[in-house]
Amino acid sequence: MDRRIYGGSAVIHLFLFFSVLIFSAASALSKNQSPSSGSSQINSNSVLVALLDSRYTELAELVEKALLLQTLEDAVGRHNITIFAPRNEALERDLDPEFKRFLLEPGNLKSLQTLLMFHIIPNRVGSNQWPSEESGRVKHHTLGNDQVHLSNGQGKKMVDLAEIIRPDDLTRPDGLIHGIERLLIPRSVQEDFNRRRSLQSISAVLPEGAPEVDPRTNRLKKPAAPVPAGSPPALPIQSAMAPGPSLAPAPAPGPGGKQHHFDGEAQVKDFIHTLLHYGGYNEMADILVNLTSLATEMGRLVSEGYVLTVLAPNDEAMAKLTTDQLSEPGAPEQIVYYHIIPEYQTEESMYNSVRRFGKVKFDTLRFPHKVAAKEADGSVKFGDGEKSAYLFDPDIYTDGRISVQGIDGVLFPQEEEVVESVKKPVKKIVQPRRGKLLEVACSMLGAFGKDTYLSKCR
Template structure:
């Protein structure tokens, strides 16, 4: 009885192992990417198959498209799409993205605020289905894309002309074929209607903001005088030159709100603009401490958004991380110190690097109002750049125009500024003695273009 029972148990174990083996083996070859969404970065490192269509796209001749996919943060989304089934990618040639693309439209796509538009444009080139050029008759007339919009398709055998996708011809059909997808080369970039409308809307707003209202007098912003003689005014009519401009004594501009279109209601989304410029600081690099103080340590980001919504314009003098690291504990420990420091770095005017440099070249020294009333910050020309502040507590403008959108301007400086009386009482940023050596302009001046700046 013992031998037959042992043999039956052995056969039962062998049968169980034979039925369990087929369910475990196919999992690796059939799913090139892990379809679980909770893994985050681990999915991309352990679930990617070297024979995947996405790996082929990164190593193919369509490198410009692959770089845009990485900049748009779409790798994980495409991995999830490939994990759910086969895909078809229509890839524009590199020349179409390097030389044939409108430079203004390319700048629009690379601005951080337009990340959603860039993602929709790229996903418009990916179909959640497998379409081979060997059977163009099976291509539908229209097919949904991963962006949610439909793209028109035309097969060569049906129309007697080259295969087309939207307005672009397929120049290299079946350029890359992999088990989980296929890549077709096309002659130009496909632009969905929603992205084109976003671009037209942004371009129209920029054109409108750059045009003076009809009949408005042309006033020199520095002298506060009319550029052209005023026409004769009938008796009882309002003056051509505004009262403030007529009484303004110097080149400074009063911290008055910029006029908004129409009535006095809020016409500007200041909170979105402040969020955009803080995100640009983080993407630019080297200004994380300032962004942390604006968002986490103070309520200044909210206050700036309210000011911009009400029509005000601001220029932010942004100290870099090295300058913020030189601040001492005593300078930040007193109540309200972070707010007072940053208020002194905010000018209620819209100034670019070009306008500030032209002003100091013309007037020698310009005093700008700050939000830390009544203190002003002094600007002058030094070493071919703009030098702000006074004495050893001064700073050079060395990262010009980090962010400029017509309402908020961000200019990078290499030191933290303090009012003169704060420096005299010992709470200055440098704490240097009168015998300290004179500071020189940084190697990166206001006229050098060291790297691409996104957000302009």
């Protein structure tokens, strides 16, 4: 009986011993795991909390929009970090609006994250650890797997091209923040923005129609042969022009064609700059660029392969235009259209033409009106009467596609005079009608051959 009780107490003591041993092991294990679990949590003294509550509100807002808080918390849990924070003005006013719009688009979240990670180094670099002028530039890897270079020159601490304006602005046990004057942009983000701006990454596929079958042969029609570079356009220039004011509120640029062998926009811009530098033709340049969209239209026509000759009135001639002549809808466009010839003419070619043929009429973009030219006083005279103008400044600009000739007057098409044919009244000779009795008498005398006796019967 006693042995049975003693054995039971031994089992109880053994059970209590193992329970205490397991409890102590579990408590020791929990103590060993508590530091590691607490290291993943961010305390109030973290550099990330300091960034969110700092003066760098624009950068903090971008970090939240880029969904980088969890990534930065993990980075801070592993090692110290150094943040280069641009000032708010660099992100508000100094940043290109198109580039900022590009960063905030939902489809460009990866570029925004790469840009922000480019401002963070996964180690602690204080101002006292900055490289000296003798050591040169020191390379550091960023959280975005890029590289930044720290340098010191002329008493300025630099990170790439940005100057450190607030060194050690915020220091915390797990990192520090330096204030910089401008935003750092990695090359990869700049290339993404350039591709987006040039529409290479979002270019649409040109739709093509279904193949056509020749009903005579039941075979596919062969596509047209490619047009060789520099060949003249197939359409007349009137068909290629944009609709005028009579069809639309303003002459908008028409759709571009497939063949762009020439940079018409650059050529038009070049000749307008030439007009401004030449002097005396500022009003004409102002009408082409500001008052109308004709500069864009001319650039598109030149890109399509057309050639143009511009008869540019000087400022003295343009000053004579009245308000009534310019106030009507589409009046400036119609005036300029009449001064553009869809041919390439120089001063020599026009003078030789009028010397050889006398009076020459050139087509204009103001279809169907033509401008007349003739030789006068050893020069070329355009128009007739008071609305005429002389070739004043020859060959202001000639590049093989666009020719600009200065004239001393504004040309207007001649109004067609409507001549109404006046019908002259025609006098009708009305012979007096003979009476019935006289006709009977004449017929009776005629039967006997005596009708000549009466003059009335003749």
